[in-house]
Amino acid sequence: MQTLKYSRQREAIKEFLMSRNDHPTADTVYTNIRQEFPNISLGTVYRNLSLLADLGEILKISTGDGGDRFDANTKHHYHFICNECNSVIDLDLKSLDHINELASVNFGGNIIGHTTHFYGTCENCTKKH
Amino acid sequence: MQTLKYSRQREAIKEFLMSRNDHPTADTVYTNIRQEFPNISLGTVYRNLSLLADLGEILKISTGDGGDRFDANTKHHYHFICNECNSVIDLDLKSLDHINELASVNFGGNIIGHTTHFYGTCENCTKKH
DNA sequence: TTAAAAATAATAATAATTATCAATATTAAT
């Protein structure tokens, strides 16, 4: 089997994500991590983001607009996505686990979780007009 | 301004979507609509799906795995996405509008809506093992 | 019937991501 080996690039990617709370894209990770590793390849960034997500060490957030976002905060929480600037912002909202049971009532399959994205206009964009 | 003109292709695309409840991708729409319009272009399918979504006549569903899905049922409802077969299934769950207010409590921006996707194993995939 | 404008089919281009592979780095065993 594939046993995991340490890599400095992977550590740097994870540490970079932990230093941010704005849910950067793979490309943003790439351009920033290049300051420390000028020769790092975009493929290496994608590979490690994907691996870290599979390991459960980071979260992948699909916004449906532009590339996927990544988040080092792995405990279940909710995101707001601004309709104007597309920024992704953490929300202070306790987990709504009861809605899994509500959704299960008339459903034959097995629901184990949910993701919710809230939409609207963020504070910055509201101030602009 | 751009005034809308009728097109047989657009009508056929909308009617095809209304005949289905499995939230097909643009490519699935394309291969099916080709039975009626053998020369239709994939670009035409994308253009019309996008236009219909902008007009609010259909919904675009981003699943984060594979291409976007489309749904002729435009009233707010919830979807289940199977972790195994990736099928998208409508859920019978009343709208959880109160969670918009809950999410707004400690948030500076303006929340106008949300989308929730439930995850797990669908009935078919559960039966398989 | 004609003319203007929108829509189309065909195709090229783009964005985001994944795959390939020879060279390098890590790790476990000597």
Next chain:
DNA sequence: ATTAATATTGATAATTATTATTATTTTTAA
């Protein structure tokens, strides 16, 4: 410490999903 095995990398090609371009066709209003 040295070696051997193998995971990881950087470079790059390929793929997937989607959008843009443009000459031709269709729709619609005059």
